[in-house]
Amino acid sequence: MKKKLSEKNQILELLTKTDLTSSKIHELTEIDKQHVYIYLNSLLKDKKIERLNDKKPYIYFAVKTKEYLAFLNDFFKDNIEYLMGDPKIDKFIEKNEKTFDKIERVVTNA
Secondary structure, eight states, X not given: OOOOOOHHHHHHHHHHHSOEEHHHHHHXXXXXXXXXXXXXXXXXXXXXXXXXXXXXXXXXXXXXXXXXXXXXXXXXXXXXXXXXXXXXXXXXXXXXXXXXXXXXXXXXXX
16 A cells, blocks of 8 residues: 655655646645645755746746756766866866766766
8 A cells, every 4th residue: 555645745746747836736736725835835945845936926846956966967978078178177177076076976876
């Protein structure tokens, strides 16, 4: 039997799939609107979600740090030759080689 997610986790799971407003979250989950606001504020405070815009109605999305790091890591690796053509960037890469190695380990689970 599948364990039922808490309302807060239902919202977080939904936001990992798509960006939504609080009204749409309420509509899809049938969680009381006031509780939706409480959970959204808690998730914002915990840095698990962010707002996509600055004006109401706010659109919320889940923060997927590892996915974003993987995207940047792939971009960096795909463009390393071009980037190293600039002496300032080349120096920056050399100076931060250990940090880049750590990022690689995080995104590849090495």
